Amino acid sequence: DSGVTQTPKHLITATGQRVTLRCSPRSGDLSVYWYQQSLDQGLQFLIQYYNGEERAKGNILERFSAQQFPDLHSELNLSSLELGDSALYFCASSVANGQGANEQFFGPGTRLTVL
Amino acid sequence: GEDVEQSLFLSVREGDSSVINCTYTDSSSTYLYWYKQEPGAGLQLLTYIFSNMDMKQDQRLTVLLNKKDKHLSLRIADTQTGDSAIYFCAESTGAGSYQLTFGKGTKLSVIP
Numbered sequence: 001d002s003g004v005t006q007t008p009k010h011l012i013t014a015t016g017q018r019v020t021l022r023c024s025p026r027s028g029d030l031s032v033y034w035y036q037q038s039l040d041q042g043l044q045f046l047i048q049y050y051n052g053e054e055r056a057k058g059n060i061l062e063r064f065s066a067q068q069f070p071d072l073h074s075e076l077n078l079s080s081l082e083l084g085d086s087a088l089y090f091c092a093s094s095v096a097n098g099q100g101a102n103e104q105f106f107g108p109g110t111r112l113t114v115l
Numbered sequence: 116g117e118d119v120e121q122s123l124f125l126s127v128r129e130g131d132s133s134v135i136n137c138t139y140t141d142s143s144s145t146y147l148y149w150y151k152q153e154p155g156a157g158l159q160l161l162t163y164i165f166s167n168m169d170m171k172q173d174q175r176l177t178v179l180l181n182k183k184d185k186h187l188s189l190r191i192a193d194t195q196t197g198d199s200a201i202y203f204c205a206e207s208t209g210a211g212s213y214q215l216t217f218g219k220g221t222k223l224s225v226i227p
Binding site: 033102105 | 146148150156157158159160163165203207213214215216217218219220
């Protein structure tokens with residue numbers, strides 16, 4: 001158990017809909033990262049937050065957005081869903097204090113299926 | 116740009132050593148990581164190596180880094196059936212953001 005929790009575990013929805021994925025980081029970690037894992041694209045970095053502020057953006061679509069709340073949990077919002085958005089979405093957390101290896105610890109993921 | 120390459124499959128016999136290879140392109144990488152993903156599970160951090168190191172050993176795991184060739188390998192000694200999983204190599208530049216760039220993963224199958 002990494003200490004990172006994600007809900008829900010599975011999500012099945014229809015095209016055009018909007019969903020929210022939730023992540024709680026490990027105790028003490030200030031940074032949250034979102035990654036998407038799909039068969040064709042592999043594991044891709046989407047976005048990073050540090051202590052409530054956006055720190056870096058990767059290959060995140062404009063239909064997707066995220067935020068990190070004062071209690072450090074994070075939500076990833078996916079809207080106008082398309083079939084191609086079906087994937088595993090992972091959240092990871094780390095200390096990100098500029099020292100050391102900044103190990104990222106991953107949650108169990110949310111499997112999104114868009115029908 | 117950043118790119119991390121791995122071979123997709125590796126099959127070994129139980130008790131043998133496994134060697135999983137990875138090449139990366141970003142010369143500014145500060146840390147390189149190995150993650151393990153079992154079926155239906157998240158990614159488990161196995162080990163990492165700082166870019167100015169050549170080798171790191173941690174129990175059955177040995178990481179070798181050739182910075183000149185941008186080549187990283189993970190050796191698993193005495194491979195067990197429980198080691199069957201997908202292994203991902205990842206790099207981080209640590210330049211303000213610590214986002215990870217992953218390879219496509221190597222599926223290790225251990226034959227009893």
